[in-house]
Amino acid sequence: xxxxxxxxxxxxxxxxxxxxxxxxxxxxxxxxxxxxxxxxxxxxxxxxxxxxxxxxxxxxxxxxxxxxxxxxxxxxxxxxxxxxxxxxxxxxxxxxxxxxxxxxxxxxxxxxxxxxxxxxxxxxxxxxxxxxxxxxxxxxxxxxxxxxxxxxxxxxxxxxxxxxxxxxxxxxxxxxxxxxxxxxxxxxxxxxxxxxxxxxxxxxxxxxxxxxxxxxxxxxxxxxxxxxxxxxxxxxxxxxxxxxxxxxxxxxxxxxxxxxxxxxxxxxxxxxxxxxxxxxxxxxxxxxxxxxxxxxxxxxxxxxxxxxxxxxxxxxxxxxxxxxxxxxxxxxxxxxxxxxxxxxxxxxxxxxxxxx
Numbered sequence: 001x002x003x004x005x006x007x008x009x010x011x012x013x014x015x016x017x018x019x020x021x022x023x024x025x026x027x028x029x030x031x032x033x034x035x036x037x038x039x040x041x042x043x044x045x046x047x048x049x050x051x052x053x054x055x056x057x058x059x060x061x062x063x064x065x066x067x068x069x070x071x072x073x074x075x076x077x078x079x080x081x082x083x084x085x086x087x088x089x090x091x092x093x094x095x096x097x098x099x100x101x102x103x104x105x106x107x108x109x110x111x112x113x114x115x116x117x118x119x120x121x122x123x124x125x126x127x128x129x130x131x132x133x134x135x136x137x138x139x140x141x142x143x144x145x146x147x148x149x150x151x152x153x154x155x156x157x158x159x160x161x162x163x164x165x166x167x168x169x170x171x172x173x174x175x176x177x178x179x180x181x182x183x184x185x186x187x188x189x190x191x192x193x194x195x196x197x198x199x200x201x202x203x204x205x206x207x208x209x210x211x212x213x214x215x216x217x218x219x220x221x222x223x224x225x226x227x228x229x230x231x232x233x234x235x236x237x238x239x240x241x242x243x244x245x246x247x248x249x250x251x252x253x254x255x256x257x258x259x260x261x262x263x264x265x266x267x268x269x270x271x272x273x274x275x276x277x278x279x280x281x282x283x284x285x286x287x288x289x290x291x292x293x294x295x296x297x298x299x300x301x302x303x304x305x306x307x308x309x310x311x312x313x314x315x316x317x318x319x320x321x322x323x324x325x326x327x328x329x330x331x332x333x334x335x336x337x338x339x340x341x342x343x344x345x346x347x348x349x350x351x352x353x354x355x356x
Contacts, residue, residue, distance in 0.1 A: 064181025104150030263290030
């Protein structure tokens with residue numbers, strides 16, 4: 001990986017981008033992608049888009065989502081403890097003993113998710129972490145002291161954990177779901193530019209907001225762009241680590257390549273083209289099934305504008321929705337290659353309909 005790409009990856013992953021508050025991360029992403037595209041734009045809620053060939057009638061989207069799960073301040077006790085509610089699918093079980101950043105208008109306030117000592121818990125009927133009992137301590141002795149810090153109900157909170165590389169094979173950090181996707185689509189744009197590849201269609205590199213609370217950013221931008229084709233990238237579960245049931249979750253592994261999903265929202269002719277271009281270039285891949293919706297922005301694009309040919313390319317991920325989400329470096333490279341190779345062989349105006 002180029003040094004500039006590595007620097008962008010670390011800066012982008014470390015930057016907090018909670019759902020509804022993605023703007024600082026979106027600016028980092030836009031600053032990186034601008035040299036590789038003809039123009040950029042954003043929408044009202046912060047979805048960011050880079051465009052190649054903006055005047056072309058045939059429009060192809062490659063997309064990831066920019067937001068990370070987080071917490072909101074919900075209640076402050078009289079003695080200065082903070083209770084929270086989820087912003088997205090945050091996991092209450094991993095919260096105890098975690099350090100947090102509380103994002104106030106005065107700046108970041110540090111805090112910790114406290115938890116009773118094991119000595120105390122062993123003396124009474126032990127109760128596991130839940131939204132009813134996890135709490136944040138900011139070192140304050142009263143509600144008034146907390147409020148003086150700029151903290152109030154609705155203040156957003158993120159975990160402090162940051163990016164690292166594990167055994168030179170894995171990327172680890174919070175919010176690889178799915179800022180690693182934003183990195184991958186940006187790298188596709190970089191490759192197209194640096195290799196001098198000209199496309200005969202409009203390419204829209206889309207980094208959407210608010211996926212974690214219902215695909216909202218993708219819904220908005222799909223209606224604005226009105227694409228003909230959408231390739232969405234997100235993450236899926238590596239099922240090799242302990243406590244996964246392969247009969248329920250499938251047999252997927254980090255290091256064995258991107259995952260291509262089969263399901264109603266995935267347009268089969270488009271999927272076949274993705275598979276054929278990957279096989280031609282000997283890019284490894286895995287297969288997964290989605291019984292109904294994919295649960296990703298693929299659904300938002302597929303069912304927009306009277307139907308958009310859409311496909312999902314997923315990155316296998318260990319420990320999703322924790323602060324140690326873990327992905328294979330080789331899988332990241334192969335997702336980038338898969339999207340790139342698909343784009344350079346696609347012709348403008350290709351009709352993916354089943355019945356013509």
